[in-house]
Amino acid sequence: MDFIKKTSIHPVIAHHQECEALDLSKGYDPVQITSFIELGGRAAGGYNEKRPGMYVAAHFGNLRNIHMGIDFWAPAGETVFAIAEGQVVYTANHASEGNYGGTVVLKHRIQEKEIFALYGHLSYQSLEKSVPGKALLAGDTVGWLxxxxxxxxxxxxxxxxxxxxDPGEADMPGVVSEDDRQRALKIYPDPRIFLGPVY
Incomplete structure (x- = not known):
């Protein structure tokens, strides 16, 4: 995978170099992860990772468990930044159990390509900060965990x-089924092409 080295790409969270790699392919323990975060730990990982036993809420249909983004585990309130110049196009509060909570989608143009970035699991206050139509520069605050x-x-x-x-709304399938995996990988690229080797 080629990392696009551009000065306009900004880290999505601070201290991203300090993140440990977190592999959830062998199981998910929310108590252990919460304790790790409360002790100041930070972790990242998960693109194209099959995560058994993690996605049990009804809307996953007991079929979707292959992760299409990168998760950055850090304390609540941590600032989230725009990776590049762009515009807020969609926001929503997906409040149901196991969903995204506060969600913001930005539209970026990077190396002449239009790309959409979803920032999920944000605070409600983030939806007041980032409203549709708002222009952001690389490094501007999108919201907070x-x-x-x-x-x-x-x-x-x-x-x-x-x-x-264009997802058309503040939503993307964060996990997909095995049947949809190959198609999804073509639509949802590995964020490390922009962010670099964050795990």
Whole structure:
């Protein structure tokens, strides 16, 4: 995978170099992850990772468990930044259990390509900060990581996902089924092409 080295790409969270790699392909323990975060730990990982036993909410249909973004696990309140110049195009509060909570989608143009970036599991306050139509520069604040009560009841983290297609709303399938995997990989590229080797 070629990392696009451009000075306009900004880290999506601070201290991203300090993130440990977190592999959830062998199981998900929210208590352990929460304790790790509360002790100041930071972790990243998950693109194209099959995560058994993690996505049990009804809307996953007990079939979708292959992750299409990168998760950055960090304390609630952590600032989330725009990776590049762009515009807020969609926002929503997906408040149901296991969903994204506060969600913002930006449209970027990077190396002459239009790409959409979803920032999920944000605080409610983030939706007041980033409103549709707002222009952002690389490094501007998109929002803040939400507490479990406002992020779909997950340990605090950012779900960051890219799409070559306009999603048309503040939503993208963060996990897909095995049947949809190959098609999804063509639409939702590995964020490390822009962010570099964050894990």
């Amino acid at each position: 939400g507490e479990p009560a406002e992020n779909g009841n997950w340990p605090p983290h950012l779900h960051f996902q890219l799409s070559y297609q």
